[in-house]
Amino acid sequence: MKAIALMRYLPAEDPESLIDIELDIPEAQGRDLLVRVEAVSVNPVDTKIRSPKPEVEDAPKVLGWDACGIVVATGSEVSLIKEGDRVYYAGDITRPGCNAEFHLVDERIVSIAPESLSDAEAAALPLTTLTAWESLFERMHINLDGDNSQSTLLVIGGAGGVGSMAIQLASKIAGLRVIATASRPESTAWCEKMGADEVVNHHRDIASQLSELGLSDVDYILCCNDTDMHFDTMVEVIRPQGAICCIVDSKAELPMNKLKAKSVRFSWEFMFTRAKFQTADMVEQHHILSEVSRLVDEGTLSGTANQQRSPINAENLRAVHMEIEEGRTLGKIVLSGW
Ligand SMILES: NC(=O)c1ccc[n+]([C@@H]2O[C@H](COP(=O)([O-])OP(=O)(O)OC[C@H]3O[C@@H](n4cnc5c(N)ncnc54)[C@H](OP(=O)(O)O)[C@@H]3O)[C@@H](O)[C@H]2O)c1
Numbered sequence: 001m002k003a004i005a006l007m008r009y010l011p012a013e014d015p016e017s018l019i020d021i022e023l024d025i026p027e028a029q030g031r032d033l034l035v036r037v038e039a040v041s042v043n044p045v046d047t048k049i050r051s052p053k054p055e056v057e058d059a060p061k062v063l064g065w066d067a068c069g070i071v072v073a074t075g076s077e078v079s080l081i082k083e084g085d086r087v088y089y090a091g092d093i094t095r096p097g098c099n100a101e102f103h104l105v106d107e108r109i110v111s112i113a114p115e116s117l118s119d120a121e122a123a124a125l126p127l128t129t130l131t132a133w134e135s136l137f138e139r140m141h142i143n144l145d146g147d148n149s150q151s152t153l154l155v156i157g158g159a160g161g162v163g164s165m166a167i168q169l170a171s172k173i174a175g176l177r178v179i180a181t182a183s184r185p186e187s188t189a190w191c192e193k194m195g196a197d198e199v200v201n202h203h204r205d206i207a208s209q210l211s212e213l214g215l216s217d218v219d220y221i222l223c224c225n226d227t228d229m230h231f232d233t234m235v236e237v238i239r240p241q242g243a244i245c246c247i248v249d250s251k252a253e254l255p256m257n258k259l260k261a262k263s264v265r266f267s268w269e270f271m272f273t274r275a276k277f278q279t280a281d282m283v284e285q286h287h288i289l290s291e292v293s294r295l296v297d298e299g300t301l302s303g304t305a306n307q308q309r310s311p312i313n314a315e316n317l318r319a320v321h322m323e324i325e326e327g328r329t330l331g332k333i334v335l336s337g338w
Helices: 044-050 119-123 126-139 161-173 185-194 206-212 227-237 284-297 314-325
Strands: 002-009 019-022 032-041 053-062 067-074 086-089 102-106 110-112 152-156 177-181 198-200 218-223 238-246 265-268 305-309 332-336
Touching: 032 119, 044 314, 067 102, 067 119, 086 119, 086 284, 110 284, 119 305, 119 332, 126 161, 126 218, 126 238, 126 265, 126 284, 152 161, 152 206, 152 227, 161 177, 161 185, 161 218, 177 185, 185 198, 198 206, 206 227, 218 227, 227 238, 305 314, 314 332
Parallel strands: 152 177, 152 218, 177 198, 218 238, 238 265, 305 332
Antiparallel strands: 002 019, 002 053, 032 067, 032 102, 032 332, 067 086, 086 110
């Protein structure tokens, strides 16, 4: 089968950073599905893993953790999904990625893809949607069934992949007032299209912009960008007894004591936790993605694919890596076809 892999960790401009190769088709066992991959999307995690370092791999390392495809074989213990199903999933960071014609994935983190979306549009959703969902409803405990109309959420980095879905989930299904951050006219417009009630600029003082909106603080903050850079702002604008969730590793030790006076709940979200540690509740990702398919097909949630390329090959993947590394992506970039 065709696959795109790396052996060395090089800048994306280098033609050797991602290479087209042939691999054997793997075999599905246990709870695994063998998926014929039709479309993939690229996330910053791919570029972070690929980023230059001296190590050299013994065997080709395949990246890619967002896919849509058709199940062509199932392991003997599979019960949630069947052969022929069209599925979408983010996958497991501890296993080979989906930048390959055929891919193995545990059925507990997979769901039937939204019928109303193309393969490419469906591949744009899983990783960012799971991250946003887990951040809002599991880490920060926003009550999906409650009345949230008096609650406010600040999404820092609203126009990226995770921000786009966090804005939609919070405003369209949980009913919060959502303030997103963006720094350019096009990213501001994108946040508004996703459902943000207001947009402030993350390169200017966020507290004073919130104050201009009549807000002295916010109940929840999801930080989808530089945790260290935005930490003091989060301390300043979070409501006493509010909640903050961060998804980007800090580079320095975080001054957590600053959150004590306000009794703020701080959490990390890592979308791969369930698969990495095979947690007892890892099937929750199957349920979340199933619910998201339903919400997309009924028209409540929209797709976030904003740029599409074809085919899935090393040249196109390298180009997308370079674009993502610029840090200005609106929504998602997807690749489809072989
Ligand atoms: N923990 C997890 O499970 C998890 C899951 C997914 C992603 N992540 C991480 O989360 C980060 C975001 O990923 P993503 O795919 O959502 O988006 P992305 O594509 O990296 O985000 C691009 C957006 O970032 C905004 N941005 C640039 N500089 C900013 C700044 N200083 N402050 C706030 N926003 C800024 C840009 O907005 P403007 O152009 O308007 O400036 C742009 O729209 C990445 O570091 C990724 O690795 C973590």
